[in-house]
Amino acid sequence: MTDILLHQYDTSPFSEKVRVCLGIKGLAWRAVDQPVIMPKPDLLPLTGGYRRIPVMQIGADIWLDSVLIVRELERRFPEPTLFPAGDRGLGAALALWTDRTMFQAAVAIIFGGLGDKVPEAFIRDREALSGRPFDVVAMKAAVPHMTAQLAAQVALIAEQLGDGRKFLTGAQPGLADASAYYNLWFIRSAFPPAAAGFEADPLIAGWLSRVAGVGHGERSSATPEQALDIARDATPIGSEVAEQDAALAGKEVTVSAEDYGRDPIRGVLVGSSPHHMSLRREDPRVGTVVVHTPRLGFVVRG
Secondary structure (H helix, E strand, C coil): CCCCEEEECCCCHHHHHHHHHHHHHCCEEEEEECCCCCCCCCCHHHHCCCCCCCEEEECCEEEECHHHHHHHHHHHCCCCCCCCCCCHHHHHHCHHHHHHHHHHHHHHHHHHHHHHHCCHHHHHHHHHHHCCCCCHHHHHHHHHHHHHHHHHHHHHHHHHHCCCCCECCECCCCHHHHHHHHHHHHHHHHCHHHHHHHHCCHHHHHHHHHHHHHCCCEEEECCHHHHHHHHHHCCCCCCCCCHHHHHHCCCEEEEEECCCCCCCEEEEEEEECCCEEEEEEEECCCEEEEEEEECCCEEEEC
8 A cells, every 4th residue: 555644634734844745746645634632543553652743654654743754755756856956954954943943933923822712622732742831821922022033034034035036945846945834824824913924025925825836736535544444454664774773673662752742652673764763563453553753853762
């Protein structure tokens, strides 16, 4: 089974990054809609406890985190490339900015702006996810500062577009565009009043329109139950353990995110590289699956 299944929900900003990459590559894929908040009973059997969205599934192989998902898409489907200017390393490293600094500003602006309109169930869920208070009052107080911070970051995007190029690295869209785009998409979608500042810049407005015009590829749907059946009926792909991890090869390890959503994933290390780790695990609902996690930003313990 080679269908691309993206476990996502439509308002997920990190899913939007992946959806744009699927659009750049013109790929067919199936959206498996998962709940915004816990419980996620049809996701955890695949991931071994990891609850963050998006998750990509191809057969019995499961990729966690948008950073690793787009790396695997590029590996499997190299053309059209996500790095049209040859910016493979720098384009991937851009996520350290967009997924953290820029995303944090977007979150504060959105939820500080929404204030008491944020559902209590969502607040409790995000507190459990992050391990710290989801303080809407503090976010509201931080809105002026975070708005100024976002404006400074948007100015960097405008500066890059200042020579008349259509996309951030040239004439063709790439991962750099998907990464910088999704936070502004998130603000515009979740709290439109906050988008007025950056939409007033014709360079930014034109670029946003062009990235949106890339689309999301050929989207269809699958149910969570169908995704579980696909995993159960498939066999994971083979993999190799990198020399640096030879001491852990074939042994049970635990991998967890460093920042938030630190639910541990336990399995047997069956593959690794400088960019990922692969854990084979068993689950009563899906049988044998291999979960692929990023190395950067994740911790492995023997």
